[in-house]
Amino acid sequence: MSGVIASPIAFFSTLCFFAVGSIGSLLFSRRDSVAAIWANVFAVLGSLASLIFAVNSLVTGKIVSFSYASNFSILSFTFRIDALSAFFVGLIGLIALMASIYAFGYLKHYYQRYNLGVLGFFYNVFLASLILVAAAHNAIFFLLAWETMSLASFFLVIYEHREETNVAAGTLYLIMTHIGTAFIFFAFLLLYKATGTFDFSAMRAGLASSSSVVKGMIFLSALFGFGAKAGIIPLHIWLPSAHPAAPSHVSAIMSGVMIKTGIYMLIRICFFIMPSVPLWWGVVVLLLGAVSSLLGVLYALSEHDLKRLLAFHSIENIGIILLGLGSAMIFLSFGLPGLATIGLVAALYHTMNHATFKALLFLGAGAVISATHTRNIEEYGGLIKRMPQTALFFLIGAMAISALPPFNGFFSEWLTFQAMFQGVVTAGVFTKAVFITAIGSLAFTGGLAAACFVKAFGVTFLGRPRSIKAGNAPEVSGSMRISMAVLSLLTLAFGFFSGMISSILKNIALSLPNLESADTTTVMHITFSAVTAVFATISMPSILLFLAVGIMVAAVLTVFVSRRQKIIRNITWDCGTNLTPRMEITATGFSRSIITIFQGILKPTKQMDVEYHDSELRYFPKIGVVHLGLTDVYERYFYRPAAHFFLKISEQVKKIQNGNINAYVSYVFITLIVLLIAFAI
Amino acid sequence: MDRIYLFALQAAFVPIAAPFFIGLTRRVKAIFQDRKGASPFQPYRDLWKLFHKDEVISKDASWVSRYAPYLIFGSLLSVGAAIPVFSDAGFSLFGDFLAMIYLLAFGTFFLALAGLDAGGGFGGFGASREMLVSALSEGGLIFSLFALAVAARTTNLAGIARGIAGVSFTDFTPIIIAFVGFFIALLAETMRYPFDNPATHLELTMIHEAMILEFSGKRLALLEWASGMKYLIFILLGVNLFFPWGLYGGFGPALVVSAIVVFLKATVLAVVVAIIESTMAKMRIFRLPDLLFTSFVISIIAIGLLV
Known part of the structure; x- marks a missing residue:
């Protein structure tokens, strides 16, 4: 059986499902419900097939690889699904499966409003291209898949095209992703020049003799290109506007797995293609991770658009993944592959965890939005009574992302901490300082993320409804709740089975050529119930057990001591006035003090508009409006000057093309003279 | 079997003794205010x-208010069972100091949600301030304990206690510096002066008391x-990790001596608070962030001296 699953045919069957799903939904696009169900049924089948395929390949450890030549000599359709690819294919399959189940219920609110056939088409193409990106093993073929992924996701971002902000968000996304792709092209061309091949496996041998400058350039352009997709600060500007614009189940996939393809390729390049990693690469990645994680969470705190808030948390979590990846690269450069394995396992584990809990949170946000028809947190409130199950699932996601035990987010952050602690103990003075900075940023990130999710959950679900829409919100449909329930269970299970999963991830890390020589026996000890990473042990099952016993003791105690006491329901203490929803704390108010403290970084703005009863006599204000916001530092100090610079250069270059034929003849003449002189010398 | 007895004894100590240390602190404060003050055992009567x-x-309010007190109490019970109380025998029951800090954060998370749940203005602002202080104190807390971990070469709590006990007096300076960082975090996390006033829920001073304003019975x-348990847990961490002298590793008559020593040390720290x-x-x-960043920086200095 496993032999059948681990065959190219099984892999192609997943792609066929997506193909049938995409074409069929276009054909049925006249009937909304048929198109939506057709697209989702085949998306479910395709993602389930890829999940089974990936799990099978991880368990049996078999590498599936096959290649088809094309008419062009440089392009061959080469697939190679090794352990690393299988991990990402499986993750894509898992999240896509949950999102597609969710979509059955979620898409209903698009009926009669938007064309569901088009959505189904691009959705299936998007899923297929994601899997191809993780499976491709030839650079040109990879770029084709990458570009398909970018374009498909662009069309999904602008799907709700009647809202102008969405189209603007899509345009920004398209520009940023293509700047990134240009750098990826450049990286692959450099690799081709250095090695003479576009095949990932063959590149490694060719790179052995190339100079460190070339390798450094390859690394930097790859970091820029893939970093733009992953949303590393300061290349993140597209992410907080594009993710909220897409339909929520697509946001879950984009945030859960699409941005991880950037991480996947960074791992592929630094641990598979490059024969060695110099110290400064790791330091750059670690510092970028530190900046992204801390700034990501600070920007998230200032958001009151629920999906934008989650999008900024994606940036934060990409930062945490980079902290693990960066420490792995630093250890590798010091010749400590054992410790590097811990760092990489931490990065992979957090990749997986973030995919599950972020997908869960986006699906929860989608449920809230489809029930209330607004993304503004300030208009929610009290939803826990209207949507009790969604509230519970969102709470579980919020706890997981805040790294609270016993959920999965805690374990991967713990492992990241341990990898970086080792850096402080083993590395040289400069590297120690870098590691201490990174640990400091992760320490603050954890606490601030918890603060942000107390805000997000508290203001959305607790208290009293702040708008009529929130007061009348219905609980969402069964398919949406099922997929959120499964993801909630997975966040708990990925925490509980940390030992088992760590050993699988360790095998994935050890299958990479740069870590093959790693001896992990002394630094990492994994059993079912406990994981030991160099100088600390943790046991997630016993944390759960301790918590459960503690809570039970509390419950039993109160039952025994105070049995006969009555519970009276009465109004909240209101100081003698009548409570209105406006007396509750708002999301803006909740995070304002933190923003004030970090105002040096965040640069908050405050603009007051007052309208007077008599504009001549400015004594009696009619309406006062205060706009609180943040200065867009990146646009102001980086993107706008950059755009300005390029415009100026273009202005100068334009002068060459003055429309005078004599001038053009003289250009030809001058070029000829210069070339002749050059050849003569 | 001895280990089970020892574990049960340690796990029971924190909930049983916690009200006493709250009462003791109140009594000392009363004496400073020229009052006689209630007996240190008064908190037991209050709880009863x-x-x-x-x-x-x-x-x-929703089910969050109904269940949050149990979740908070349960998380602190489990933390109390996992820290070295009288003994530094290897109880790495579920993990290290990071697990402990994040379990404490679990309690803080639900406390803040409980504050928001009833939709009152007091609770909301209390929750906002609580999350502010706890987010900013986490850096100092993690780094001060990490300084100990660097000295002891382990992040497991019992291992830290054993490792620091072996540090000679001449090398003790960084430990003292880390303790200063920890002590600031202690005051912040247990909501005491200069961060919060545990004796009142007046609007200007409220953090913890404001969050629990809606609760009764x-x-x-x-x-x-x-909250008493959290106070005692931090005091025990302060005396048993930074000054772990007199902790007995086994289960026997000597445990009585070590219990007395720990009790005296904890009393001294509570009086200092x-x-x-x-x-x-x-x-x-x-002004609080300045103090919390000071705690963070002091702990970094301690780590710098140790590595």
């Missing part, structure tokens, strides 16, 4: 009284008890 009162729950008792509370003014909320 609260457990036998009827309770009022807000109509706007047995749930209030659980929350008050839990009370003295600081009595001689210091509460700070403005926007």
